[in-house]
Amino acid sequence: MNFRAEIDVMPLKELLDPQGKAVAHGLQKMNFDGVADVRIGKHITLKISAASKEEATTQVESACKKLLANAIMEGYKFEVIAE
Amino acid sequence: MNFRAEIDVMPLKELLDPQGKAVAHGLQKMNFDGVADVRIGKHITLKISAASKEEATTQVESACKKLLANAIMEGYKFEVIAE
Numbered sequence: 001m002n003f004r005a006e007i008d009v010m011p012l013k014e015l016l017d018p019q020g021k022a023v024a025h026g027l028q029k030m031n032f033d034g035v036a037d038v039r040i041g042k043h044i045t046l047k048i049s050a051a052s053k054e055e056a057t058t059q060v061e062s063a064c065k066k067l068l069a070n071a072i073m074e075g076y077k078f079e080v081i082a083e
Numbered sequence: 084m085n086f087r088a089e090i091d092v093m094p095l096k097e098l099l100d101p102q103g104k105a106v107a108h109g110l111q112k113m114n115f116d117g118v119a120d121v122r123i124g125k126h127i128t129l130k131i132s133a134a135s136k137e138e139a140t141t142q143v144e145s146a147c148k149k150l151l152a153n154a155i156m157e158g159y160k161f162e163v164i165a166e
Binding site for chain 2: 008009010020023024026027030032034035036037038039040041042043044045046047048049050056059062063066067068
């Protein structure tokens with residue numbers, strides 16, 4: 001079965017996010033006054049073929065831990081969708 | 084009212100995504116055999132205060148067009164959630 005995974009990898013809340021801060025600044029200068037607390041991470045999509053949704057989920061979880069996210073600085077969440 | 088926007092900015096389908104390709108390669112070398120078609124973009128979260136959900140949506144749309152996404156290379160989609 002084929003699945004699609006939608007993964008968000010974000011800097012941990014405890015850490016500064018200089019890229020997000022720069023973008024917040026930029027938006028405020030462009031008169032987006034109500035905007036605050038911008039944080040920027042990665043969005044990763046991938047296709048995965050696996051026997052079941054559970055297996056696909058296990059594989060994506062493992063891929064996040066081993067390669068896609070750096071647990072020291074980043075958290076992740078994801079969704080696995082049947083295609 | 085306070086809202087949170089969850090924005091995905093992804094490289095357009097027509098374009099190569101070398102970062103995604105490198106990660107796909109890495110995953111395959113790590114025996115994630117079922118994985119293909121990895122694409123990597125940005126995930127942006129921000130807080131926004133606005134009079135209504137419609138106004139918040141309009142502002143986020145405008146921020147995407149003007150700063151967050153480069154329309155030549157990237158597409159975006161987002162969700163505005165009341166907090």
